[in-house]
Amino acid sequence: MEGVGEEEMEGVDHLAHERNKSEFDVDAMKIVWAGSPHAFDVSDRISKLVASDPGFRKDNRSTLSRKELFKNTLRKAAYAWKTIVDLRLSEEEAAKLRFYVDEPAFTDLHWGMFIPAIKGQGTEEQQQKWLPLAYKMQIIGCYAQTELGHGSNVQGLETTATFDSQTDEFIIHSPTLTSSKWWPGGLGKVATHAIAYARLIVGGREHGVHGFIVQLRSLEDHSPLLGITVGDIGMKFGNGAYNTMDNGVLQFDHVRIPRNQMLMRVSQVTCEGKYKQSDVPRQLVYGTMVYVRQTIVADASCALSRAVCIATRYSAVRRQFGSQNGGPETQVIDYKTQQSRLFPLLASAYAFRFIGEWLKWLYADVTQRLQANDFSTLPEAHACTAGLKSLTTTATADGIEECRKLCGGHGYLCSSGLPELFAVYVPACTYEGDNTVLLLQVARFLMKTVSQLGSRLSSKKPVGTIAYMTRVEHLMQCRCGVQRGFAELSADLVEAAVAHCQLIVVSKFIEKLQQEIPGKGVKQQLEVLCNIYALFLLHKHQGDFLSTGCITPKHAALANDELRSLYSQVRPNAIALVDAFNYTDHYLGSILGCYDGNVYPKLYEAAWKDPLNESVVPDGYHLYIRPLLKQEIRTARL
Numbered sequence: 001m002e003g004v005g006e007e008e009m010e011g012v013d014h015l016a017h018e019r020n021k022s023e024f025d026v027d028a029m030k031i032v033w034a035g036s037p038h039a040f041d042v043s044d045r046i047s048k049l050v051a052s053d054p055g056f057r058k059d060n061r062s063t064l065s066r067k068e069l070f071k072n073t074l075r076k077a078a079y080a081w082k083t084i085v086d087l088r089l090s091e092e093e094a095a096k097l098r099f100y101v102d103e104p105a106f107t108d109l110h111w112g113m114f115i116p117a118i119k120g121q122g123t124e125e126q127q128q129k130w131l132p133l134a135y136k137m138q139i140i141g142c143y144a145q146t147e148l149g150h151g152s153n154v155q156g157l158e159t160t161a162t163f164d165s166q167t168d169e170f171i172i173h174s175p176t177l178t179s180s181k182w183w184p185g186g187l188g189k190v191a192t193h194a195i196a197y198a199r200l201i202v203g204g205r206e207h208g209v210h211g212f213i214v215q216l217r218s219l220e221d222h223s224p225l226l227g228i229t230v231g232d233i234g235m236k237f238g239n240g241a242y243n244t245m246d247n248g249v250l251q252f253d254h255v256r257i258p259r260n261q262m263l264m265r266v267s268q269v270t271c272e273g274k275y276k277q278s279d280v281p282r283q284l285v286y287g288t289m290v291y292v293r294q295t296i297v298a299d300a301s302c303a304l305s306r307a308v309c310i311a312t313r314y315s316a317v318r319r320q321f322g323s324q325n326g327g328p329e330t331q332v333i334d335y336k337t338q339q340s341r342l343f344p345l346l347a348s349a350y351a352f353r354f355i356g357e358w359l360k361w362l363y364a365d366v367t368q369r370l371q372a373n374d375f376s377t378l379p380e381a382h383a384c385t386a387g388l389k390s391l392t393t394t395a396t397a398d399g400i401e402e403c404r405k406l407c408g409g410h411g412y413l414c415s416s417g418l419p420e421l422f423a424v425y426v427p428a429c430t431y432e433g434d435n436t437v438l439l440l441q442v443a444r445f446l447m448k449t450v451s452q453l454g455s456r457l458s459s460k461k462p463v464g465t466i467a468y469m470t471r472v473e474h475l476m477q478c479r480c481g482v483q484r485g486f487a488e489l490s491a492d493l494v495e496a497a498v499a500h501c502q503l504i505v506v507s508k509f510i511e512k513l514q515q516e517i518p519g520k521g522v523k524q525q526l527e528v529l530c531n532i533y534a535l536f537l538l539h540k541h542q543g544d545f546l547s548t549g550c551i552t553p554k555h556a557a558l559a560n561d562e563l564r565s566l567y568s569q570v571r572p573n574a575i576a577l578v579d580a581f582n583y584t585d586h587y588l589g590s591i592l593g594c595y596d597g598n599v600y601p602k603l604y605e606a607a608w609k610d611p612l613n614e615s616v617v618p619d620g621y622h623l624y625i626r627p628l629l630k631q632e633i634r635t636a637r638l
């Protein structure tokens with residue numbers, strides 16, 4: 001372009017000066033972020049494969065109608081599956097490919113809930129029958145639990161499954177409007193089968209909610225089967241965004257399924273109509289939700305790190321005020337207010353990464369124990385997955401919005417990638433368990449263990465968390481000390497639950513740093529981020545900490561001084577710390593966050609691609625504007 005200065009030329013790394021400031025081995029940090037050299041290799045290879053394939057382009061999503069958007073999603077899902085089959089990708093590579101395609105779609109629920117539900121709640125025989133079909137995508141499944149009238153209260157679900165011993169079948173029925181299944185992803189237009197949750201009735205007796213495999217659509221022509229009424233529930237928050245997903249509504253009208261399609265690992269119904277409860281906790285019926293909640297924590301670190309990468313790179317590019325004698329203006333990343341808003345989010349992204357790793361280990365451990373009928377850690381696993389899902393999704397949703405604001409006006413452009421990232425992410429605070437409802441589960445767990453809390457915590461937590469530990473105990477004792485019911489104190493108990501989850505995140509970050517972490521300066525950077533995370537929360541909740549008496553106002557002031565010092569230590573490494581996420585520009589989907597920092601020419605070029613600029617004079621001018629103007633001229637003449 002005419003008059004393009006050096007600073008706006010393509011192919012120049014406009015952030016090179018920032019990258020040269022780095023005080024640690026970025027490639028080593030990339031391995032830490034990925035989790036292992038193998039994980040990094042898979043992520044790096046697959047993200048580049050997706051970024052380089054025009055079949056996975058996503059820059060036009062905001063200009064498509066709902067039907068065009070949905071059809072494009074189906075195309076991409078089919079193309080992704082063809083790529084997986086043609087390239088013979090492993091399960092791990094295939095999951096990474098779906099992740100980097102970065103589009104909510106029915107496949108999320110097929111792979112992320114339908115299959116895990118059969119694996120977790122199906123008998124060996126049921127797994128052998130249904131999993132091969134699902135793995136080959138010869139059936140497409142969804143997880144149909146929530147209803148129009150009930151979501152949080154699973155035991156309030158109204159759909160019924162009545163055993164007919166004459167025909168050895170269950171009759172699945174929606175007795176009321178509010179029993180209509182409502183929200184399940186993939187249900188609206190695609191899924192051929194559902195794991196449907198219904199109240200089991202045998203011989204006139206109710207046995208609570210159980211899961212059933214129900215076919216919804218013909219495998220020949222995709223038409224709904226007899227007794228099945230199914231459709232999409234309509235547009236959701238934000239243009240594009242989660243509207244690539246067909247969240248559906250489903251009504252059963254006395255649909256008959258074979259008895260062996262009740263998921264029977266946890267409890268069984270015999271052909272004689274006898275209900276048998278295995279000697280396992282009935283809550284294993286909820287096992288899929290526990291599994292997904294721990295994956296959602298890992299997803300939180302991905303979503304937050306994407307937003308932080310965009311905001312950090314743009315904060316280094318953007319200059320505003322502060323020019324001395326005609327020199328360059330100040331990079332906004334150098335303002336202390338920008339740092340105090342941005343760097344805690346950078347630290348949180350790393351903190352959530354490591355807590356996600358730990359939670360994955362905890363889930364694998366509890367799953368292994370369940371196989372040996374050891375249910376001893378199930379309550380803690382439930383409380384941890386519920387609480388950490390709540391904590392990390394709330395912080396991530398708020399963090400993405402803060403990153404939008406950190407980018408000023410340009411953060412509000414779709415081309416920044418932040419509005420869509422926010423719109424796609426925020427339902428994570430609701431799905432897989434409303435965050436408050438889940439914190440109440442944690443509060444209930446704490447109430448039951450508060451007496452052992454001291455020994456439990458002091459024996460298990462690193463010294464650096466004493467203040468955090470004391471805060472939880474204090475908050476619980478303040479609430480449990482008074483003789484009022486759980487409901488009355490629930491708002492306060494939820495605060496204690498948050499404090500408990502923050503303690504877990506801080507302590508696991510500290511434990512991570514006690515591991516061998518290779519690479520020049522890598523551990524030092526992580527120690528800085530860990531201290532920022534811990535001290536930022538201490539500053540934010542200093543009222544709690546001061547009231548416990550375990551810190552004094554002087555401690556609080558020193559902590560704040562230390563935070564400022566830590567921000568100064570992060571500053572030269574900020575760009576390298578977000579480069580370590582190793583996101584491609586395709587995956588980031590953000591002009592503000594592009595790797596080379598060449599933002600302004602890209603913003604300007606993108607504007608002209610908007611359909612509204614296809615004509616200089618807008619449609620509607622002659623019909624509406626011109627008569628208006630003419631009328632104004634007539635008025636002026638008066």
Ligand SMILES: CCCCCCC/C=C/C(=O)SCCNC(=O)CCNC(=O)[C@H](O)C(C)(C)COP(=O)(O)OP(=O)(O)OC[C@H]1O[C@@H](n2cnc3c(N)ncnc32)[C@H](O)[C@@H]1OP(=O)(O)O
Nearest residue numbers: 108112145151152153154155283286289290382431432433
């Ligand atoms: C990768 C995929 C992409 C994701 C895309 C998003 C897709 C979204 C999908 C969905 O949203 S699926 C639907 C999600 N729905 C929910 O999460 C519902 C939330 N509600 C519940 O989980 C339960 O209703 C409840 C709130 C836990 C209450 O359950 P219930 O009334 O049965 O039990 P309580 O009386 O509260 O507790 C009894 C006892 O059981 C323990 N417990 C409860 N849940 C679990 C569990 N999941 N695992 C283990 N134990 C559990 C609870 O602690 C109580 O124990 P005690 O105190 O009695 O010892």
Ligand SMILES: Cc1cc2nc3c(=O)[nH]c(=O)nc-3n(C[C@H](O)[C@H](O)[C@H](O)COP(=O)(O)OP(=O)(O)OC[C@H]3O[C@@H](n4cnc5c(N)ncnc54)[C@H](O)[C@@H]3O)c2cc1C
Nearest residue numbers: 143145146150151152183184185427430431432433434436
């Ligand atoms: C994008 C998206 C995708 C979804 N995908 C699926 C899916 O694939 N399959 C599926 O089965 N479901 C799905 N859901 C449904 C989801 O699981 C539920 O919406 C979620 O569990 C919340 O339940 P609810 O809607 O009944 O909320 P409600 O419980 O009605 O929440 C409303 C308010 O009531 C409060 N509240 C409720 N109970 C209590 C209590 N005991 N004490 C205090 N406060 C309380 C909540 O905190 C909240 O503030 C999806 C939802 C969304 C938004």
